Amino acid sequence: MTEADVALGVSAYTGAAQFITNKDYLTAAASVLATEARHASWVASTVNGGSGWSGALDVPLTLNTVYTLAASFITSCPSTNPALPVKAFPAVSFGSNPTPGSTATVSFNSTTDASTPLYAVFFTGLSQIFSPIQNGQTMIPQNLLGTVYAVVCTNDTLASDLNIVAGPAILDFPFNSQGQLV
Template identity: 50%
Template sequence: MRTTTLIAYASLIGAVSAIVVPEARSSSTIDDTALLNYALTFENLENALYSGALSSFSQDDFVNDGLPTWSRGRFEQISAHEQTIVGLLSSTVGSSAMQACDYSFPYTSPSSFTELAELISGVTVAAYLGAAQYITNKDFLTTAASVLSTKARHAAWIAAPVNKHNAWSGAFDTPLSLNAAYTLAAQYITGCPSSNPSLPVSTYPSLTIANASAGQAAAVTAANNVTTEGQYVAFFSGLSTTFVQVQGGQVVIPSGSMGISYAVLTNSNSTADDSTITAGVAVVQIDFNSNGIRE
């Protein structure tokens, strides 16, 4: 059973002070070019994550940290995939393509890298799912679907054989809105080239849900002095959303929670979108065993 936000995860391995959420230069235009650059934001992030870890840790480092002997080789293949995807998206967009930013990843060992890779790869899958509705060019949609299916394979492999977690949370993956997914990714971006195009996104104040367990109360806090009391936490899981009111600084985790869900704070008990969300996004993971029983 694990619960975290990407910032909270960083604090577990001692690097939270290096994490900065940049202010998004928001654009209201959601067209195919903007969506490709949105995808490039995640691809550049993952490209930097994998290439940086592989340059930092040797095969012996992976094995000595208790990871499977074959794991580093597979990560080399994933890293090569990321380079290929970045190249394809960049060439498609052309001169206005989103360039790589500066990043700060809080891993300190191969195993902490694989935990972080599991989180970020899952967020990227959720980002592609959420953005699919806006794509108008059918060729772009087919390409995005091809990339998405490969990235879901990456995420499942990292979660299951490498980290010994669950490869899925249920029958459906969870889509995240542009702002929600970007809020999670942006926590690892410390700065970007001034020439980069603006994106149709903005970030939320961070949300933390501590020590979550299905059916149990967990403490809720939000950054920027955002009040949590009396508001609602919306839990996104698959294609379903569950709203639970915050009372006494705590929220009861939905009793049926299994695997990964994403949570935001909202002032509505029935709507969780950019007009109602006041903080987010917390990543809640409740593990279950091979028989589908929560651990």
Template identity: 45%
Template sequence: MKFTSLIAYASLISAASASAVPKVSDSSTNSSTVIGDATILNFLLIFENLENALYTGALGSFTQDDFINDGLPTWSRGRFEQISAHEQAIVASLSDAVGSNAIQACNYSLPYTSPSSFTELAEFISGVSVAAHLGVSQYNTNSETATIAASVLSTKARHAAWIAAPVNKHNAWSGAFDTPLSFNVAYTLAAQYMSGCPSTNPSLPFTAYPSLTIANATAGQSAAVSAASNVTIEGQYIAFFSGLSTTFVQVQEGQVVIPNDSMGISYAVLTSSKSLADDSTIMAGVAAVQVDFNSYGLRE
């Protein structure tokens, strides 16, 4: 599976049903919601459990010969074994920190069929996980929780860069700053892979948005926008999250112009505002938009 097709797949996110994803409260998380340490760590466990399942499943399915025969470097599977061990340790550490209220792993639907399609999916999910960890960092008020989360974040950023560059021959970064994602934006990206969770999991105040797709994205050019059938897109705005910046572009005739300075991956949501993209304005999401660039920093 090519990276561009994976991104297209990743943008086809359906609204998550209550039975398919971790139990959520009736209201979305917003800036006025009080987020405690246990909720923060459980939010991070959503992504750690997902990644743990991804690596464990793929390594259990594909041998060293499978990796080599699929054109991957001879050393790649061994490194993925190390990453898998890291994920298991992170899950155990976060779960221990939360205690008896720690969420348990869900069932997952992970669309890989070969070692190379696994590494492409691992690149995307690891990048989303970094963005999720970065986005919640502002809520860490407990020094112990903040230290755990920061230590995990730095390791995960190394994982994401290694998978992208040496393994998949893609860009290891999108710019000078990584992109932080808010709770519900990040949760929407994870929820698409969840097919069922334990009923004993604690209720968490996160919810997934209706689906949004942006097809054939090229910097400076128009791309087709579509959303769930109950969402009006015409005249609304697409907010592109890239690094620490957000760019708003109006949807006109079902099209949106991709920001001319786009490079690497950005995350897009449909919003009713031309200057605000939060839970009060976001109507649908999240589409992942990839604009490749070469080793000289020039778009391809």
């Protein structure tokens, strides 16, 4: 299991918390979230030799972005299962070795009209940082650390399931205890 795999679990539980209305379920979900966070920290620090955390706050992901990343782990479902109320977005990649402050090539398949402005959106903590995509390239924001999720969307102020056209990609920018990229 990779650091990205366990980080996805934390982001999935963080994003889904808004849908829990029963306090008993909320307590159980909080307990699982705490365990997922400990797993992510252990894998990051002990297994991978990096920082035991990704930042001050974890990224809450939507159901569709989680499904997009988790769909590759699903090998089969019983035919009697109802259809899931989620959709997977097309994959996106940001070059072979994206680093903060560099320009990266953005690759994805989309049916978006060529005249529609597109933006790379980087999810870090509770923030979304937008960078225009021009000629298939975008600037990776300078201040990114840890696990960052990146999508392509058609809006320059808020990325949501309604305007995401590709992604997310999981980007990892390891850092040391002084908050410096390594």
